[in-house]
Amino acid sequence: xxxxxxxxxxxxxPAWADEPYKEYTPAEHFEPHVSGDSQLTGTYRYxxxxxxxxxxxxxxPDDSWKLNWxxxxxxxxxxxxxxxxxxxxxxxxxxxxxxxxxxxxxxxxYRLNGQYETTLRGLRTHFPAYRTDLRRVAxxxxxxxxxxxxxxxxxxxxxxxxxxxxxxxxxxxxxMPIKIDVSSGPLREAWKRGERLFHQKVGRNxxxxxxxxxxxxxxxxxxxxxxxxxxxxxxxxxxxxxxxxTSLHIRFAQxxxxxxxxxxxxxxxxxxxxxxxxxxxxxxxxxxxxSERP
Amino acid sequence: xxxxxxxxxxxxxxxxxxxYGYTPGEMVDSKMPTKTLMPKVKVDSGRLEWVxxxxxxxxxxxxxxxxxxxMPRPQHAQYVAPLRGDAVRGRMIVMDTRRGNCVTCHExxxxxxxxxxxxxxxxxxxLRMSDADxxxxxxxxxxxxxxAVMPPFGALGILSDQDIRDxxxxxxxxx
Numbered sequence: 401x402x403x404x405x406x407x408x409x410x411x412x413x414p415a416w417a418d419e420p421y422k423e424y425t426p427a428e429h430f431e432p433h434v435s436g437d438s439q440l441t442g443t444y445r446y447x448x449x450x451x452x453x454x455x456x457x458x459x460x461p462d463d464s465w466k467l468n469w470x471x472x473x474x475x476x477x478x479x480x481x482x483x484x485x486x487x488x489x490x491x492x493x494x495x496x497x498x499x500x501x502x503x504x505x506x507x508x509x510y511r512l513n514g515q516y517e518t519t520l521r522g523l524r525t526h527f528p529a530y531r532t533d534l535r536r537v538a539x540x541x542x543x544x545x546x547x548x549x550x551x552x553x554x555x556x557x558x559x560x561x562x563x564x565x566x567x568x569x570x571x572x573x574x575x576m577p578i579k580i581d582v583s584s585g586p587l588r589e590a591w592k593r594g595e596r597l598f599h600q601k602v603g604r605n606x607x608x609x610x611x612x613x614x615x616x617x618x619x620x621x622x623x624x625x626x627x628x629x630x631x632x633x634x635x636x637x638x639x640x641x642x643x644x645x646t647s648l649h650i651r652f653a654q655x656x657x658x659x660x661x662x663x664x665x666x667x668x669x670x671x672x673x674x675x676x677x678x679x680x681x682x683x684x685x686x687x688x689x690x691s692e693r694p
Numbered sequence: 695x696x697x698x699x700x701x702x703x704x705x706x707x708x709x710x711x712x713x714y715g716y717t718p719g720e721m722v723d724s725k726m727p728t729k730t731l732m733p734k735v736k737v738d739s740g741r742l743e744w745v746x747x748x749x750x751x752x753x754x755x756x757x758x759x760x761x762x763x764x765m766p767r768p769q770h771a772q773y774v775a776p777l778r779g780d781a782v783r784g785r786m787i788v789m790d791t792r793r794g795n796c797v798t799c800h801e802x803x804x805x806x807x808x809x810x811x812x813x814x815x816x817x818x819x820x821l822r823m824s825d826a827d828x829x830x831x832x833x834x835x836x837x838x839x840x841x842a843v844m845p846p847f848g849a850l851g852i853l854s855d856q857d858i859r860d861x862x863x864x865x866x867x868x869x
Contacts (some may be wrong), residue, residue: 420764422755426841489738554740558733561740593759602755604852605845606765616811616843621798623807644735650742652757653721653733657747661756662720662730666742670758 423601430595432582432680437630441617447631450686451475465618465625473635473688478538483567483639483690486560490568493561496552506547507569510534523574524687528676530586537590539675541566541637541647542667558653558666563637563645570636570689578634578682585618589675595678597670598629604660609674624694633675633682635691646693648675720756749792768840769849771833778823779856779863787853787861794853794861799844803868812831818865828862 430436437444445471446457457463457470471477497503508517510533517523527540534546539555544565548555555562568579582591598609612621620626636648643654649666654675656663664671721731721744730751731744754765787794788802796802799811808814831838833848847853853861 416708420755420762421767422765423836462806467696548740556742558735559740559742560735560737563735597759600757600759602757602761602765604751604754604850607843607845608848611843619810621809622810623703644737647733650733650735650862656757657751659753660749661754662722662751663732664719664756664758665721666733668719668758 405621406677423606424596424599424603425608425614426609427595427599430677430681432580433683434578434592434631434685436679436681437628440614440630441628443617444630445517450636450688451602465627468627468631469693470631470694473691477692479692481639481690481692483522483692486564486637486639487567487571487690488643489561490564490566490571493555493565494568497548497553497565500551503547503551506542506550509650520569520572522576524570525576525579526581528580528587528590528672528679535670537672537676539649539667540569541649542672544569556666558647558650560645561651563647566637566647567645567689570687573687574689575686577684577686578679580676580679580683582676582680583672590673590676591672591680594673594675597674598677600659603656607659609655624625629678630681631685633679634685635688635693639690639692641692641694648678719758720781721750722752766846766849766851768836768838768846769834771826771848773826773829773833775825777859777863777866779859779861779866781860781863781867784860784862784864784867787857788864793857794847796861815865816868818868820869825862826865828865829858832858832861 428440431439435444443466443666446454446466447468450470450473453467453471453476457467458476464471492504504520508520508523510531511529524540527543528537530536531538531543534543538546540561544562545555545557549561581588582588601608601611604650605611609629612626616626617628620624633648636651637645646654647666649671652671653666655661704781720731722729723731723744723746726746728746729749729750730747732747734743734745736743755761755765788796789805791798796815797805797808799809801808801810801814801816803816827838832853834846835842835844836846845852848855848858
């Protein structure tokens, strides 16, 4: 009995101990819609409509940051890049996985409140979503990994093949606005956690995402200029020259290392929370794949 | 003992256990010299590779609400004169992305692509700041300018006492 109490005490000790000291960047007000950028960085008017970007801004090294890199999306960017190869492979892989039709069913079903769809069209626009089968909020790539496993295939979250399938699925929502509802339920909780994490200062530089993406938009770190956090989730997985096909969680892992703290495994709850936060900041912006970023 | 339980709690809360034998959820391999791993996306593969990263970032809290590790609190520097800094070494630290990395945020003479986060340090001596004040600024900016986005180099142990003295000597040499 005594031992049991000791063991229980040790188990619960962390919960009683003081919160470890961490600082938070003072929070700005964030809107779960891409137009909220107007209050934050004011660049929204330059990249609001991907079909009407200002050619002169794009060609200007000091001003191109105002486009939030949208000049690298189609239709402004009609270059053939490695993202297109991933899209092609994604289609092949999807058809292979979906031979029995069960892979697609797994992808489209199991959303909270029984909002089932029957086609891939629009599917990308409401991920991350709460999955009743996983009993948690999950990003599209996590769900692809899960549904592929049910077909006895390994498509690890963040791997090339997983991202290829994700790009293919996103291509079925091309031009459709991102639309996740963070007004209630588990997604609201995830949005709130994600927002807090976005402001949490950690790592060897004691910085938060907000340290750069809120107060410092338009300023440069050596040759790279920081851009708005709004509208960043519409073009993932994206092709990056130095890193290859990069899912949003892989991008977070790269950010983490750049900022001086260890990367988390793609699909980790903290990354999913930040994904929910950034995706809500992209609400209303059209899906654009395949795309590239530096 | 306490720490062990906290690590287990983090393992539980921050991600799925991976069997890397360190703090699970965080991508580390305790058998590698730098522990920290970085993702490598291999073309046409369903598996994600993790390769050693150049630096060991394991001592630092990572991005997770339940990470039990704390960040160091703001600290007043214990600066003792005289300076005894080496400006040549100071410049190397200022330019080194793994150490001072000051040039990522500040304009420094002889660098073509400086950052613009902080002010230009090109003629810093002209500001006539005391060695002690510059030392504190670099040691822990949270004391002097709480909202500045600048790493607290001394409080976080990134630069040693001598390193900071060398950097101060370098800034005081910028006429």
